[in-house]
Amino acid sequence: MRGALMDYYLKILLVICAAHELAGGTIKSTRDAVYKKYLSLRSLPFEDCGSLYQVSYLDIESCTTLPCSMARNATIKVTVRFDDNGNGVSFLKHEVRWVFNYIKTQAAITPDPCDGDHGCIESASGGKAYWANIFVNETLPVMKGSMLWESKDANDQNLICFQVPVVITV
Ligand SMILES: *[C@@H]1O[C@H](CO)[C@@H](O)[C@H](O)[C@H]1NC(C)=O
Ligand SMILES: *[C@@H]1O[C@H](CO)[C@@H](O)[C@H](O)[C@H]1NC(C)=O
Numbered sequence: 001m002r003g004a005l006m007d008y009y010l011k012i013l014l015v016i017c018a019a020h021e022l023a024g025g026t027i028k029s030t031r032d033a034v035y036k037k038y039l040s041l042r043s044l045p046f047e048d049c050g051s052l053y054q055v056s057y058l059d060i061e062s063c064t065t066l067p068c069s070m071a072r073n074a075t076i077k078v079t080v081r082f083d084d085n086g087n088g089v090s091f092l093k094h095e096v097r098w099v100f101n102y103i104k105t106q107a108a109i110t111p112d113p114c115d116g117d118h119g120c121i122e123s124a125s126g127g128k129a130y131w132a133n134i135f136v137n138e139t140l141p142v143m144k145g146s147m148l149w150e151s152k153d154a155n156d157q158n159l160i161c162f163q164v165p166v167v168i169t170v
Helices: 002-042
Strands: 055-060 068-071 075-082 093-100 103-106 108-110 121-124 127-135 144-152 158-169
Touching: 002 055, 055 158, 075 158
Parallel strands: 068 158
Antiparallel strands: 055 075, 075 127, 093 103, 093 144, 108 127, 121 127, 144 158
16 A cells, blocks of 8 residues: 555656656747847848858847948958857858849958857857958949858858848948
């Protein structure tokens, strides 16, 4: 009889533990979802052009509205957060182009590639964050266009792709 009662209590205890774990998991995933929402609200809007890893946040220095106003001869810091699905991404080769009237020209990015040497990529909550500077060449036309940003791994596989409307100013 006593043994049966103990079994009964043990079963209740297990059920309670399982319920706690379940609640814990729910709270964690809710918190992650809330954090992602928070990032997306603070992010500049952008068009994803086929990222393997979801971009959760984009910041372009001194740009708060689109199109991003970019002065010729300026060097502008770009910060991106993405979810690398726990793959420990530590190398990014950037390929960034300006697009004006369907004509693409290569943009100058530093540091490129981004590897362990420059402190340009780090772990961030929910994935990774990287930064890079883009140079607004004096030869760019003063008009509306877009900045097309791709980042690849060491095997040239595309990991990130986003596009943002910009306007070049003097
Ligand atoms: C571009 O910037 C560099 C460095 O800030 C400066 O030396 C140069 O005079 C600038 N050129 C023009 C055309 O403003
Ligand atoms: C700026 O553009 C000119 C002409 O396209 C190019 O020759 C030059 O290398 C560019 N400068 C930088 C820093 O990318």
